[in-house]
Amino acid sequence: MGCVKEDNLCPLAEISLGFEKSHKLFEEGAFFVGRYNETKEAAKKTTATMPKLPFGQYSAIVSGALSRVDFDPDLILIWGNSAQIMRIIQGSLWKKGGRVSMSTFCDGVCADTISNAILTGELQIAFPCLGDRRFGMATDTDLIASIPMGIIDEIIEGMEKTHRAGTRYPIPYQMSTPEFFVKLKKQLEKAKKN
Secondary structure: OEEEHHHOOOHHHHHHOOOOOOOHHHHOOOOOEOOOEOOHHHHHHHHHHOOOOOOOOOOEEEOOOOOOOOOOOOEEEEEEOHHHHHHHHHHHHOOOOOOOOOOOOOOOHHHHHHHHHHHHOOOEEEOOOHHHHHHOOOOOOOEEEEEEHHHHHHHHHHHHHHHHOOOOOOOOOOOOOOHHHHHHHHHHHHHHHO
């Protein structure tokens, strides 16, 4: 499936994907005031923080199921529940550690999942926007993980390694304290005494 500027109806997507120049009306917050923000000043802040690809960098988007595309994608977008997306995050942190931060205003998900992922080259986590829910049938429990192809192997390896270490999906239910926690607690108590 493909999309060029003429196919797109969402003005937020047009600007964030670089299909349309950012213009004064947008930058002054007219798209958000009264809908997402109470004041023009608040709406300007929302507008200023929306990730935007440079105008004209891309002229189209092509998407499809990974098992069916005959091209190498720049990004992989995965819709999943919070536990599934948690596993992707854990895989992404296996080697580098730290945390994955999320930045959103919960609309214009194209900016969060496509533009920001291309601009940063990093894993992006987002909520589906109203358009994704109305027209793309995203559910109430969906989150989106956007993975640039440059880091997909690292995330897959991290998911495999954390799976072997016991972090799995589906998450198994357990009615007793995991042995690993008991071991950690004993190590902590021993460290306190020394």
